[in-house]
Amino acid sequence: YHPVMLTKVLVYGYCVGVFSSRRIQRRLLEDIPFRVLAAGNEPDFRTIADFRKTHLTALQGFFEQVLQMARELGAARVGRVALDGSKVKANASKHKAMSYQRMGEKQRQLRDEVTQLLAQAEAADAADDAEYGADRRGDELPAELQRRESRLTRIRAAKRALEARAKDEAAATGKPVESAKPDANAQYNFTDPESRIMKGPDGFVQAYNVQVAVDEQQLIVGQAVTQETNDKKQLIPMITIIAAQSGITPTQLLADAGYCSDANLAAIADTTIDPYISTRKQKHGERPGRPGPCPRGPLPKTATRVDRMSRKLHTKAGAAVYAARKAIVEPVIGQIKQARGFRQFLLRGIEKVQGEWSLVCTTHNILKLYRLYG
Template sequence: MSDSDGLFPATELEHVDVVVDDGVEAGGGVNKRFRAFEPNAVMLVPPDLGEWLPQNHLSRFIADIVETQLDLKKFYASYAKSKGQPPYDPRLMVRVLLYGYCVGVRSSRELERVCVDVVAFRWLAAQQAPDFRSIARFRKRHLSSLGNVFLQALELCRAAGMVSLGQVALDGTKVRANASRRKAMSYARLTEKQKVLADEVSALLADADAIDDAEDARFGKDKRGDELPPELARRESRLVKLAEARAALEADAAVRARKEAEKKARDKGDDDDIAAQKGDDAAKNAVVRPKAQRNFTDPDSRIMKTADGSFHYAYNAQAIVDADHQIIVATTLTNIGVDVEQVVPLVEKLHATTGVLPRQVLADAGYCSATNLDYAKTVEDGSDGRTEFFIATGRVKHGERVPEVPRGRIPANATLRERMARKLKTKKGRAVYARRKAIVEPVFGQIHTRQGKFVLLRGLEQAAHEWYLIAACHNLMKLHTMQTKALLATPAALIASPAT
């Protein structure tokens, strides 16, 4: 195109050479040819969200598990009435909740958001996007059934050959409760505050009576004027809560005193009647520790020391983990801070669930007690040696006879603690117990990283069911990982071994 073809005469035009500024070429910068970007383009064919997810995506695995493997009869059985607004299909809600608990999205409001924003959740919900109230109500209504998914997930892992029960490890971890440390009171402060509030309520009641008399004289007795003032209503409700908290602390102290008195009586050789009488006497005379606390947001939670050395309201989660693929084979959640009382219940729970006992049970020194050592010996003798316990005994106490390198026969008068300590000093004992950390502790770390080591629901029963759901999702992710590795290894195996 010549200069005369333009809008202006050629004599009035000044030709300027293209200048390269800061290394940007003439065809670069805003003049660069980019890939087509048309945000307002209309799709002639509706998109299939399933095409946006890889074939081995976790959401596809969860959907397949819910559709073909899980028994949802308990969920459907709860909808006994045919009337009313149609609820969301339990398959949809279970898919969303399981995937959410797998990837650490557990809040009902957050689940509502991701069902709109995140492709995997939107595909699982079939683009229905349930609101947070529906999600929260479904979780609360079917909490026990959701907790039962743990048993079904365990059976799926056993069917896949991921559980052998050859070697298992028992350990515990503190799970944060949904409780505020600012909404708690010690017994001493609670008693003091209760007296102050009682005086304030009495003064407000006197003022209310005086106001009522004045209003009756002014407006007449037929006029309403008997409503409680806001300050009085608030203080009365607080007074009721304080009384309930105080009664609960006193009841806990009585139970603890009865339990300790009965144990001491039985250790002395007293019969059951005398032990029960001593327990009743101790319960009547029980004194609450002044520093004993009660939380008002979650009364079942307890102050516990966590791994970082700080103190929080928490629950104590216990788990038995199989060594093969780190599958949780038995678990529970308690509000007892110490671990020592959980050996017998968890091992019995594992036996009832699977029908067999593991060959080796490993536990740290937090589980060492005379009761647990006696139980371990009973199980070992009853199984003819097919089940062995390896429980760390902690530091050797003064007077205990535990050689550094055990040789020869075990002394006939050796205590159960000395026998266990001697067992762990042997070459086999050292090798077996060294596996404990590698079996169980990574499981709690994985839950903390991927799912979050806390519970949203309040109350021991509801928190326990939520923990079972967390454990079930951990096992399902282990199953998904194994299946994914098997699928990825199949083509390689076919290439490595050509057909004959």
């Protein structure tokens, strides 16, 4: 099948909330727009799925191309940008995850079970030899023993992965690498090892943390996927990503309290960006704006950067700017997750998930441009 045809079908599917390759195949049989785009061709779900996996890198390039088209149309104005993160479920169950401590316990249990099964096998062999003679083949492992040996091998590999992760984290923070050990509660998922347990609106889920930077036209001008469970470390990387993907650095950046830290405020102070970053979590149902009357008098000399940002958002002008954040970025997350139904990745692994998220964001921008200029 021609790659252009498959690309059209895939992009249109993501635009209308049809993400599964099997559902796309079904639409190619019964949905007129799909049939027109496919020119009557009927690729099966495996062809569609393989095409998506094989050409993810090329499909990611669409995001920048669509943004370039938006700039040429005058739609993408990266002046005021709002930043937000959201948890999207991985294609893996949290019940397939195991903590480092539990791995040690399970490893010991499996070793004991393997020892017992080997003893039982030897006893059975001895009984068979006594009954049938000593020329019986004995090189096949019993199925029960094979299962335990396989699980033991996977747990050993998972422990090594967690230990390597602990050493990498120690190296990144300047701590001694040799003595670094995983936390007892560090989790490893056997289905998608690169996903993480994260806290979402519905409790803890196996997920990835997706990031979007959105302009006032609700066009996504920067997007990324991270394994970090919160947004604290995403502010400066996202500023770099916005510049790389849209070609422009924003003049104003609005972000919620998840991005607020003294280190982040210090780093953004070295840029030309005017930040409006909440210093406290907004209560459910609370109207955006000033959290209370602006304190009078000058800030004390001991005031931290967080204190200064808090005072900035207490002013009438600062509160008015920050209040726009909800109307800029949060509807975009809602449109993707609620209106289009994208709540779980189909692919596994951070690289493939990044490609899929890029496709989701690209199709969001296509839909937005269609509504603006179509």
